[in-house]
Amino acid sequence: MPERTHGAVGAGIVNVTVRVSRFHPETDRSSGQQDYLVPAGPGMTVLDALVYIKEHLDGSLAYRSSCRMGICGSCGMFISGLPRLACQTQIRALGPVVTVQSLPNYPVVRDVVPDLEPMVTHHTAVRPFIIRGGEEQEHPTAEYLQTPAELDAYLQFAYCIKCGLCLSACPTLATDPTFTGPQALAQAYRYSADSRDGGGRVRLGAVDVSHGIWRCHLAGACTEACPKGVDPALAIQLLKRLVVADALGIGRRHKPATVAPPDPQAQRRPDIPAAPPPTVATGNGQKNRL
Amino acid sequence: MRESRWWVLSLSAAALMVVLLTLHMGLMHLSGLMKVLGVDPGDVRSFAAVMERGRSLAQMVFYLLFLGAALYHGLYGLRSVLLEVTPPRGQSVLSGLVLAVGLLAFAYGAYVTVRTFTG
Amino acid sequence: MAEAARRVQSGPPKRIGVRGWVYAGRYGLDRYLYILQRASGLGLILYLFIHIYETGIRLRGEAAWSATMALFRTPVFIVFEFVLFAGFVFHALNGLRLIFAEMGWLLGPPTRPVYPYRTSIKRHRPWVYALMVLTGLFVALAAWDIFVLLD
Secondary structure, three states: OOEOOOOOOOOOEEEEEEEEEEOOOOOOOOOEEEEEEEEEOOOOEHHHHHHHHHHHHOOOOOOOOOOOOOOOOOOEEEEOOEEEEHHHOEHHHOOOEEEEEOOOOOOEEEOOEEOOHHHHHHHHHOOOOOOOOOHHHHOOOOOEOOOHHHHHOOHHHHHOOOOOHHHHHOOOOOOOOOOOOHHHHHHHHHHHOOOOOOOHHHHHHHHOOOOOHHHOOOOOHHHHHOOOOOOHHHHHHHHHHHHHHHHHOOOOOOOOOOEOOOOOOOOOOOOOOOOOOOOOOOOOOOOOOO | OHHHHHHHHHHHHHHHHHHHHHHHHHHHHOHHHHHHOOOOOOOOOOHHHHHHHHOOHHHHHHHHHHHHHHHHHHHHHHHHHHHOOOOHHHHHHHHHHHHHHHHHHHHHHHHHHHHHHHO | OHHHEEEEEEOOOOOOOOHHHHOOOOOOHHHHHHHHHHHHHHHHHHHHHHHHHHHHHHHHOHHHHHHHHHHHOOHHHHHHHHHHHHHHHHHHHHHHHHHHHOOOOOOOOOOOOOOOOOOHHHHOHHHHHHHHHHHHHHHHHHHHHHHHHOO
8 A cells, every 4th residue: 555645635554643641540640641653544533543552552552432433422532632532533634643632621540541420420410310200200101292392492412422522621620620511511401401301490409509500601612522413502501591590580480291191092903912911010000001 | 599690690780881881981081982973071080070070979879880780790700710710618718708809899999989979 | 563652751630720721722712702701801800909999099189190190191001991991892792792692592492413513602603703893893993092092
């Protein structure tokens, strides 16, 4: 394969220097960097390069990856100045030297593996689940009714893959670890805006603190870093609107979505046999609908 | 739900100040432009002009309101910036300090304004 | 393949710190505006304290006041006055934009994320450009007044 100068498009191998941050918590006090020369073919991602390094150059390199197709959120790293998913970053688009470091604002487990515990803690604190009081949540009988318009109000923010890149990009988190963070706040909005949810006040009260939603100043870096187009900055500003409306007592209070009523006209088709009787006793003693 | 109220108050102060501070800046610093627009305030910064303005009740009320809004908005912003570099235990101390500084500054400014009014 | 790997230097700590406030790097325009809003705000509140003290000089009588005003007519202070006005104009106009954006207006509704994503920040850009044009206009007017008409 002919060698070409860097920047040429098309077939051929280009040698890229991958400068990886190395850190062994048992032995090192601070991280160092190590250069590896990787032959990069067209279409090669940074994750492919790390796999190559581990297989051919240095088996002690540690990194985290899983799906290698941008859906699991495992391979978040700080690559050449921006937090990105390694499997979604073309190595030849970044120049002759590519720096790979662990995501900033997270502790480092080893080399380029971040400890995502800060994100998980903040996420758990906003109660990221549908909160409905009463029997229906404990013993569900049917689905909730939701129109397509109600779905569109929050669906974009449900695509979060919890990769943690937004927390790395946020300027507030650069100095303030108590800030809830764009991921958790976006999920707080995702559930507060969900018409099926009835726990809005509790969740809004949890983020309406000085180190909660009000430490966001719309720098927009989280939205830029997000690899799935979740747009956490938009979610946070919409959440501010909800919080202020709730605190001032203005705005419409929607009742949570109702349960779908049983269809009185529904009948089993005559050629389909009835279900056999249950062999395991169910805890709630609910009968089947049909 | 308390923090949002302080924030909304800061925004309200900001909205008020956009108007008031523009007028104040225009009058005090941009006399040339004001003349072009047909308003000639004269030498606004001479001692006589300052004391005469200060003796009107409307001006006194305006200045007190303006001072309060400006100090509140400015110090709320300063507190926001400093909160991000303060450890959790120090944060209420910080809020108290900022409040104290604000009250002191307002007291001094109000004193000057009222003294000018009463002559 | 020992020649393909060699140790170079020590790296930075994991939390960026205050550098994360002032360095926007490859991030977009909005991050720079965030930095400038902070900087102008801090400058303005600092000036406010000085201003409250300085207007109190009137209580010391006419001589002291006139001396202070004469000081403010020196070139250094005139330039400072202009910088102050520019900072105020930017902070006020950007602040007005932020009041609307932080209440969820001017950002557009949530959309289904279809690659390449057109984020709310991108959709909001026209307002940022309008803000920059207005700021430039007012600062130019102020420069004309302070340096041409009164100088």
